[in-house]
Amino acid sequence: MDGDRERFEALFRTHYGAVVRYAVRRIGQDASSEVVAETFTVAWRRLDQIPDNALPWLYATARRVVANEVRRRSRAVRLDERLAAQQEGAVADHAEPLTESLRVRAALDSLSERDREVLRLSAWEQLPTADAASVLGCSESAYKVRLHRARRRLELLLADSDAHSQLEPEGGRP
Amino acid sequence: MIDSLLRDADPARNLDPDASAQRAQALLARIVATPPRRAGTAHRVGGYRSARRIAIGGVLAGAAATVALAAPLPWNNGAGTSSAAFAVTVEAGGAVRVSVHWDELSDPAALQTALDNAHAHVRVRVRTDSDSTCPPGRVRGYSEKAVQWESPGSVDGGFLVRPKLFPRGATFVLTVTMAPVGSGGLSTMPPGSPQIESWGASMVAGPVPSCS
Numbered sequence A: 001m002d003g004d005r006e007r008f009e010a011l012f013r014t015h016y017g018a019v020v021r022y023a024v025r026r027i028g029q030d031a032s033s034e035v036v037a038e039t040f041t042v043a044w045r046r047l048d049q050i051p052d053n054a055l056p057w058l059y060a061t062a063r064r065v066v067a068n069e070v071r072r073r074s075r076a077v078r079l080d081e082r083l084a085a086q087q088e089g090a091v092a093d094h095a096e097p098l099t100e101s102l103r104v105r106a107a108l109d110s111l112s113e114r115d116r117e118v119l120r121l122s123a124w125e126q127l128p129t130a131d132a133a134s135v136l137g138c139s140e141s142a143y144k145v146r147l148h149r150a151r152r153r154l155e156l157l158l159a160d161s162d163a164h165s166q167l168e169p170e171g172g173r174p
Numbered sequence B: 001m002i003d004s005l006l007r008d009a010d011p012a013r014n015l016d017p018d019a020s021a022q023r024a025q026a027l028l029a030r031i032v033a034t035p036p037r038r039a040g041t042a043h044r045v046g047g048y049r050s051a052r053r054i055a056i057g058g059v060l061a062g063a064a065a066t067v068a069l070a071a072p073l074p075w076n077n078g079a080g081t082s083s084a085a086f087a088v089t090v091e092a093g094g095a096v097r098v099s100v101h102w103d104e105l106s107d108p109a110a111l112q113t114a115l116d117n118a119h120a121h122v123r124v125r126v127r128t129d130s131d132s133t134c135p136p137g138r139v140r141g142y143s144e145k146a147v148q149w150e151s152p153g154s155v156d157g158g159f160l161v162r163p164k165l166f167p168r169g170a171t172f173v174l175t176v177t178m179a180p181v182g183s184g185g186l187s188t189m190p191p192g193s194p195q196i197e198s199w200g201a202s203m204v205a206g207p208v209p210s211c212s
Helices: A002-027 A029-045 A054-073 A092-110 A113-123 A129-136 A140-167 B002-008 B022-032 B048-054 B108-117
Strands: B064-074 B086-090 B096-100 B122-127 B138-140 B147-149 B159-161 B170-179 B195-205
Touching: A002 A029, A002 A054, A002 B022, A029 A054, A029 B022, A054 A129, A092 A113, A092 A140, A092 B002, A113 A129, A113 A140, A113 B002, A129 A140, A140 B002, B086 B108, B096 B108, B108 B122
Parallel strands: B122 B170
Antiparallel strands: B064 B195, B086 B096, B096 B159, B138 B195, B147 B159, B170 B195
C-alpha cells in the first residue's frame, strides 16, 4: 500500500503538469479540472496496469475521459475549447502574434478530430512517434501517415485562410 | 513550419501547472484517500459523478472561454416581457447569482437592467448579424471565485459572480451570438426563430466595447 502510494505520488508529481496542459488544450480551462481529476483517479485505481513510461498511458486515459465528457455535453451543449481565448480572449497588446495564433487555431478547428489529435500530440505534447502511436492505439507507421496527411491538410487550410484573410470581418467567426 | 505555427498557437503554451501547489496537493490527497484498486471490478473511464466530487474547481483562472452550442437554444428577440426568463439574486457579500432560461428570454435589455441594479458588473452583448463584430476589449484573467459556473462549459445553469473579486474596474462580459435566421441547424423552434449559435465569456478591464 505504501509502495503504491509512493509510486502514485511520484507519478502525479512528474506528470501533473503535462496532464493539465493536455486537458486544457482539448477541453478548455473551465472543464479541465474534472478531466485531470478523473484521469488521475483512473491511474490510482489501475496503478498496476501503468507502464514505466506512464505519460502515453495517462494521455490515452485523458483522451477517453475528454471524449466521454464531450459526448456527455453534446446532448445539450458542445464544449468548444478550441475557441477559448479567441474572439473573447483577444489581447490588443499582442495583436499580431495573436491574430496569427487565431488563424492557425481556426484552421486546426476546421480539421477532423482525428487530424487535430495527431497534430496536437506532435506539436503540443511533442510526443515521440512511438508514444503518440500508443496514445492513439495505432501502429507507428499508421501514425506517421496520419500525421503527414494532417499536416498537409492544415497547410492547405492555412494557405486558403491567408488568401482570404483580408476579406474576413474583424474578429472572425466566434 | 507547420509545427512551429502550431506551437505558437498552443493554448497551454504559457501554462506551468505546479504539482506542489495547494490545489494539486488537495486533489492528490483526495485521490489517495480512496482505495487504490478494486480487484475483480472493471473501472469505467469517465465516471464523472465520482470525478466531480474529486474535482476542485477550475484548474486555472479563466481568462476567456467561448462555447458553441450543439443544440441551438431559442432567443426570441421579439416583443414581450420575460420576467420568468431570468433571475438575478444578490447574495451575501455582494455576490450575484444569475440564472437564465435562455429558451424563454425575450428581453435581453431587461436582463441587463437587472444585472445593473444588482451591481453585478456583468454586461450581456448580443450579436445578431454575422457581419457585426464584438471587440473583445482589454481581456483580463480572473480567479475561480470571481465567476463560478453552475455547469462549467455551459451557459445553461447560470453562474455566480463576486464583483469584489473582479480585477479593478473590470466587467464580466457575456457575448451571445445569434445564428442567422433561417440558417437551419438542429433547432426545434419554428422556422425563422432566432437561435443562439455560440456564446463567450470574458473579463474585460475598462470600457466594454459594443457590438457593431
